[in-house]
Amino acid sequence: MELTRRDAAAALAAVGATGGVALGVRRAGDGGTGDDGSAGGADGAAGDGEGDRSPSDEAVREAMAAVATAVYPDAVSGVESFVDGFLDGRLDGSAHAEGIRAAVAELESSARSWYDAPVADLETAERDELLRELGADTAEEDPHGTTAERVRFFVVNELLIALYASPTGGELVGIENPQGYAGGAESYTRGSP
């Protein structure tokens, strides 16, 4: 099933961000002008990709889209633009957005030390392995917890909530009006389509 812009807009609406996706435009702040100001290595790190350098919006998008291919079922397509659209609204300078950025930084740092490559360059099976090695599969989400718990919260569950609160994600399971999606007050009266 193809994930559409409508799905991304719905997923965003479900979590309270409006984002450019609804209008089909990219926010002007894209590309590393986040509040953290450290996107360009302002922390003085050598810039070798290791350490806790804060990734730019673009890097966050790439990593999240890469992880999505591992945590989304094979049946969905259009993942990259869906995730991109979702993050248009999600990377809004909020505390939550900074949580995503920090968790992605840690994920990237593990990818580089264990696989010597950024998440986006890994095979899908390696992305899955990386998440499991980090412990994100058995961790319960916790925005203030261990690395595993934060990756579960800000990366894995972030992507899963986006998918399963969207109409296409819901339809995969048999509910075209999933919780979190304003799918109207009629579908509950009807039998299965």
Added chain:
Amino acid sequence: MSGAESVGNEGGGGTEGSDGDAVDRTPVPDADVCVVGAGPAGALVADRLAGDHEVVVLDAGPRFDPEDRLARQERAIRPFYDRPDVWGVGGARDAHENAGDWFYPLNHARVKGVGGSTLHWQGMVMRLHEDDFNSGSTRGVGPDWPIDYADLRPYYVEAERELGVAGASDNPYAPPREEPHPMPAFEPSYSDSLFAEACESLGIDMHSVPNARNSEPYDDRSPCVGYGTCQPVCPSGAKYDATVHIERAEERGATVIDRAPVQRLEHDDDDSVTTAVYATPEGEEHGQEADAFVVAAGGVETPRLLLLSDSDRYPDGLANGSGHVGEFFMDHLFAGAGGTLDEPTRQNHVGFYTSACDQFYDEADETQAPFKLEFFNYAGPSPVEMALSGDDWGDPLLDRLRDGYGDHVAMGGLVEQAPDADSRVTLADDRVDDHGNPVPRIEWTVGDRALDTIERANEIQVEILEELGADVGWVAGPDATGPAYHHMGTTRMSGDPDRGVVDADCRTHDLDNCWIASSSVFPTSGAMNPTLTIAALALRVADDVDARLGEA
């Protein structure tokens, strides 16, 4: 701002809400009426009086930013957050103790802030039945109310209009009504249609159920758009909450001060309340003076505030000449059962129910409590919530979701609890809140009549589910029951000053200028969700306050 982590934990001392330099929390000079609490009771009183009087509302909690509702909804869906986290309940502000036979999860059962617990509520709004006002004489249980259904009837009409109720007149068991509900009822759900066949063959009647939720645009608020998270948050505003009346009261000139927990009420030597002493986030204490005071702080904080206001003249607490402040704490007990069918049941599209059965309600007597039955539209897990916990993702997760979602059915029900003086709210001996005041201690006990009635409700529920062909998977009976989060009875109404805290007008027997607007005045509780009755009583309180201010 988006994201579950972008809103605060107010009860834990978070800084979210309307703190900051710009907010003036000083008392209003020359106030006529001071209302304590900005839930539906306080909001309705304030709105009704604001046009003609100088009204001040003090609330312990914050003003929540409407922009944050989706972030709060995300908290409702994500497993990390407990229900109280959605509206920042908990922490030192909301500490409490349990000392009874039964555990009472108080912070799941209330919200503090502008809008009160209706921010979290489900929004089911029924009138009490005529016999509920005469439980003593018709059922032999508890006292009669000093007022009748007829006294409240015109106020019920107004309350339905104020809250915006979608309902129909197809319920043969409902008390008499004079005109249709303000909005048409929601259509029955797909699963209602499955239940209907089973009920018909058993001779059990199903009918619509009144919802404080817009089935069409009403009062400048959106119709329901199907977010499906009504409890604990409706992002669209289709579900009524008391911010509606707070906003209107402010438009009419009322002053609403948030994060201003009232510490105590002070009085003079003529049995009048003079001042509500409240704290501010800046650590100051102010005194709000007024001619009339309406305490509307919910069924637990209302008796607590009276007990905290003890003085030489009233050593057992304010308005407590009867000794009954805090006693007779009641809630409605949940009875439920559920299972699975071998066909799709279409659950969790919306977060409210559309059909009920009041057929057995008025069978009540000394041994059987009134009870009602509900047909759920949200049985079983919601896929998005399931997706967020588990060791799997990708295809295995999708398989698990498909397995887990789709064929659940469930019924709920509420059962009356009889009043019992030993079920009560008192002050804790050695535990204090963030302002050094003793926290509420809850001793909740539930009698055999309620427990037996839960079993009776379960029998009917299981019979219906079996007739439906369901594989019954769970029954919430007397051992698994819990409260419906309706706090009642703790400042009971009685014509006799020895037997109750407030009189038939909800004015305290002991203090001339102090009213209580809350389900805490219910002498008995019936089995209907309380808030429509709270709203009707609040409007009636406002009229009485208005009349007495006019006399003065």
